[in-house]
Structure formats: structure tokens, C-alpha cells
Amino acid sequence: MHPRASEQFDPRATPYLDTASYGLPPASTIEVLEDALRTWQRGTADWIRDWDPAGDRCRPLAAQLLGSRPEEVALLPAVSVGVGVALSMLSPGDEILIPDDEFASVLLPALVAAERGGLRVRRVPFAALADSIHIDTALVMTSHVRSNDGGVQDLGVLAARAHDVGAKVLVDATHSAGILPIDASDLGLDVVLAAAYKHLLCPRGVALMSVASDLTSSLAPWAASWRSAGEPYDHYYGGDLSVLAATAARFDVSLAWHAWIGAEKSLEFLCSVPMAERTGWCVGLADHLAARLGLTPTGSSILAIPLVRPERARAALKEVGITTSGRGPRIRASFHLYNDMSEANLIAEVIQPFVDSRDSHQLGVRTP
Ligand SMILES: Cc1ncc(COP(=O)(O)O)c(C=O)c1O
Structure with missing residues (x-):
């Protein structure tokens, strides 16, 4: 996690990559x-x-x-x-x-x-x-x-x-x-x-x-x-x-x-946390995941990942305890200061076999 976040968040055993649904509160x-x-x-x-x-x-x-x-x-x-x-x-x-x-x-x-x-x-x-x-x-x-x-x-x-x-x-x-x-x-x-x-x-x-x-x-x-x-x-x-x-x-x-x-x-x-650090950290993690999966980066902290065999992909994420959102043929991963590169790499490894490379263009995931 970002150095400033470590004062406010406990290290997590499994990645929470769903701030786009709801964010996690600081200890204060x-x-x-x-x-x-x-x-x-x-x-x-x-x-x-x-x-x-x-x-x-x-x-x-x-x-x-x-x-x-x-x-x-x-x-x-x-x-x-x-x-x-x-x-x-x-x-x-x-x-x-x-x-x-x-x-x-x-x-x-x-x-x-x-x-x-x-x-x-x-x-x-x-x-x-x-x-x-x-x-x-x-x-x-x-x-x-x-x-x-x-x-x-x-x-x-x-x-x-x-x-x-x-x-x-x-x-x-x-x-x-x-x-x-x-x-x-x-x-x-x-x-x-x-x-x-x-x-x-x-x-x-x-x-x-x-x-x-x-x-x-x-x-x-x-x-x-x-x-x-x-x-x-x-x-x-x-x-x-x-x-x-x-x-x-x-x-x-x-x-x-x-x-x-x-x-x-x-x-x-x-x-x-200075603005540039917030952007660099959160968007940087999403960009890193996009690069590992061969997807177009979005420029935001959110990445929609197109899937083949989506139910199998979701089961694989669940097995290692990664929280994401998204229904249908895509999942949505979103990053914050309490996430880090090891989590971006873990989801990349788990999801890679399921990425629909024919659909690297970001379309919509129907989720709030
Ligand atoms: C783009 C966007 N705007 C707003 C909201 C929340 O809207 P409201 O505060 O009206 O519930 C969400 C919730 O998912 C959202 O995704």
C-alpha cells in the first residue's frame, strides 16, 4: 500500500479491488x-x-x-x-x-x-x-x-x-x-x-x-x-x-x-496525500494490470476486463479471495491507496487465462 496509507489501513490478507463499489475507511x-x-x-x-x-x-x-x-x-x-x-x-x-x-x-x-x-x-x-x-x-x-x-x-x-x-x-x-x-x-x-x-x-x-x-x-x-x-x-x-x-x-x-x-x-x-501521488499510485496500478493483460489502459483507477468463461474466472478469483465486481462477460477491478503492485500482479496471474483478447476494447460492465 502507499506509505501514507499504511498509517491508516491494516495490511489485507486478500486484495480488495472494488473501491468503485465502495471504498474502505481509514482508521481515523x-x-x-x-x-x-x-x-x-x-x-x-x-x-x-x-x-x-x-x-x-x-x-x-x-x-x-x-x-x-x-x-x-x-x-x-x-x-x-x-x-x-x-x-x-x-x-x-x-x-x-x-x-x-x-x-x-x-x-x-x-x-x-x-x-x-x-x-x-x-x-x-x-x-x-x-x-x-x-x-x-x-x-x-x-x-x-x-x-x-x-x-x-x-x-x-x-x-x-x-x-x-x-x-x-x-x-x-x-x-x-x-x-x-x-x-x-x-x-x-x-x-x-x-x-x-x-x-x-x-x-x-x-x-x-x-x-x-x-x-x-x-x-x-x-x-x-x-x-x-x-x-x-x-x-x-x-x-x-x-x-x-x-x-x-x-x-x-x-x-x-x-x-x-x-x-x-x-x-x-x-x-x-499529494494529488500527484494519489493519481500516480492508483492509476499506476490499473495501468500495470492493463499492460499485464494486454488491455488498453483507461487513464483512471478502474479497469474492465473482458472474459471468456466468466463463471470459471469468477470462481478462480473467489478461490484466492480477490474482490472485484461486474456482471456478465466482464469484471471490474478498481485500485486505491490501500492496494499495491503485489495485488495487481496476483489478479493478473489469476485472470490471465480467462482474458478475452478479441475484446481488448473497453466496453461496459453493468454494475454500479
Ligand atoms: C457514476 C456514479 N455516479 C453516482 C453514483 C451514486 O449516485 P447516488 O449518490 O445518487 O446514489 C454512482 C454509484 O454507483 C455512480 O457509479
Whole structure:
């Protein structure tokens, strides 16, 4: 494992190569969660002092990971919630451009908005997204890294094309945040979302949304609550919309306390490892596996492996205790700082006899 990870993770007997399904928590995350659970059990916690502010302390960490500013970060429970809010920037007749097999938490809110709000959705292949932007496109939505095969969208090219025609850009960075650099401010990405329970190593129930400052007032805070107020602990009843935060905190959804307490420690751990080291380590392991199997590297930490005799291949992986995911004729392996070269070599040895070399092109693995 990466030297910094060895302080936070125990050595594993068998490889866990499935961070794309859920990430493993650092020891510091488990410690604060155990403490918080105990004070909950005893009734000794003061939620305003001990629990709720953990979310606000996650904002600067999230900004560092997404390449934005703390005041641009909203605290959400799931990606789809943020997509729904982001779609409020559009007007009837506007066109949304989206990859044809985009993840459901991004695609379905767009389809709902099309049905209920009179928007148009145009679907094109992931690889053709930037070239498909045209003058009528109001919003381009895409995963940065696709969950099914690890394919990477070039956000620089995408943002430049979108800006040429005045279109906005929404990126789902769930499978890139923490692993690949994301420069939301520099690239002018209008909305960046990430579910944090995978590569960001957080508990489920934590998702991050960065909204460019100039867009904040154009989005409808549909999930507004006492938690979206500028002074959340001052206002619970009555009042009007003037109480809402002036920053992206107006999109906050009341926090699942324990999840956010853990999230702070997970994000702190990730930020303690320089970005270039995170990318080099995690993508390096996926690239190494691709090279050993004669597959095209994806440029992300995820690799989909095409198989002949997939059931036999899965049984062989199970026998040596390697955890991966993926259904049908492909498996998906994903790497993090707690993995290392010996694990990449072990899966390469086990899976090599089953690789379908006629299908080295990365297609989709149907798995979340
Ligand atoms: C690309 C992508 N986005 C988002 C999510 C999670 O979405 P949500 O937070 O809406 O459950 C997943 C989960 O597998 C995913 O693969």
C-alpha cells in the first residue's frame, strides 16, 4: 500500500479491488465514528457542538479535491439530489446533451425534467460528447470517469467546446474525485458532483456538489431547510427566503450526522496525500494490470476486463479471495491507496487465462 496509507489501513490478507463499489475507511474515520456512536448511545452529545459542524469542516477539504472554493461547496446526501437542483438552471425548450449510457442518478433526473419541464434530452456516445455540442445545447452532463469501464472524459476539451456555444457543464466526478485532478474553477465547470462513499472513502450518505459562484443565484434550492440558512442554528420556524445562505450552502440538505463525522476524517486523509501521488499510485496500478493483460489502459483507477468463461474466472478469483465486481462477460477491478503492485500482479496471474483478447476494447460492465 502507499506509505501514507499504511498509517491508516491494516495490511489485507486478500486484495480488495472494488473501491468503485465502495471504498474502505481509514482508521481515523472508524475511530471518530465509534466515539460518536458511543455518545449517541449515552445521550451525552450536543449535536450542535459535536456533530453538525463536521459537514462545514468538510467544505474546504471538498473544495481542495474538486478544484473549487469552500463557499462553492454544498453538502448533499446523494448525487441525484444535486442533479435535480442543477437542472433548475434550465428553461423549457433547452437542450441537455448527455452520454447515451450515462449513470442513472444523472440521466433519470434529466429525463424527469424533460417530461415535466419541457426540456429536450439528446443522447450520444460517451466518446462523441464534446463533438456533439452545438449551438442549441444549454447543458452538457457527463461522468468524468465512467463507472462501467473506467473510460475518462476529457473535461478540458468538453468545457472549451461548451463555453464556445455558451452551454453549461455538469460533471459527475464520483469515480474521479480523490484520484484524478479536477480543476472546476480553472476549467469553468459549472456544477461538479461526487458521491463520497467510493474513491473518497467516506460513509454512505455523503455527496459533494460544487456550484460555480456565478451560478448560485440561478439554481433553485428545492431542498431548502433550516440547514440551508446562512445561520443554520439561529432559525427553525417561520421567516422567508432571505434566511438562505448566500453561498452554495443554500443547497445543503440536513446532514446525516454520523456519516459526515466520518467523512471529515476520510477527506482529511486523502488531502494529506499529494494529488500527484494519489493519481500516480492508483492509476499506476490499473495501468500495470492493463499492460499485464494486454488491455488498453483507461487513464483512471478502474479497469474492465473482458472474459471468456466468466463463471470459471469468477470462481478462480473467489478461490484466492480477490474482490472485484461486474456482471456478465466482464469484471471490474478498481485500485486505491490501500492496494499495491503485489495485488495487481496476483489478479493478473489469476485472470490471465480467462482474458478475452478479441475484446481488448473497453466496453461496459453493468454494475454500479
Ligand atoms: C457514476 C456514479 N455516479 C453516482 C453514483 C451514486 O449516485 P447516488 O449518490 O445518487 O446514489 C454512482 C454509484 O454507483 C455512480 O457509479
